[in-house]
Amino acid sequence: MPIRLQDQLWLLKDILNNHQSDCCGSISECEQVERLVKSLMTQNDLKQDLKPILLEVYQYSQSGIQSNHLNQHIESSREELSQWVNGMNQLT
Numbered sequence: 001m002p003i004r005l006q007d008q009l010w011l012l013k014d015i016l017n018n019h020q021s022d023c024c025g026s027i028s029e030c031e032q033v034e035r036l037v038k039s040l041m042t043q044n045d046l047k048q049d050l051k052p053i054l055l056e057v058y059q060y061s062q063s064g065i066q067s068n069h070l071n072q073h074i075e076s077s078r079e080e081l082s083q084w085v086n087g088m089n090q091l092t
Helices: 005-022 027-041 048-066 070-076 078-091
Strands: none
Touching (some): 005 027, 070 078
């Protein structure tokens, strides 16, 4: 059974919040973020205003997966992480 849109958004925000607060994460978390964004982008009932945020989050996850220094990548993205979560909260 697929996860509902709201549950996917909650999970995505939870991972991004953890990255923002802990300044660390794992490649598997970045891969999960990538999968969540791909799934969300296919949802018919996704608000169009969320798509630009999700595209930025997708690029963040791609960079994290390819990074040799993931925790530095996360730390350098702290402000964006906070902005993305706040934007998703306002739009959902």
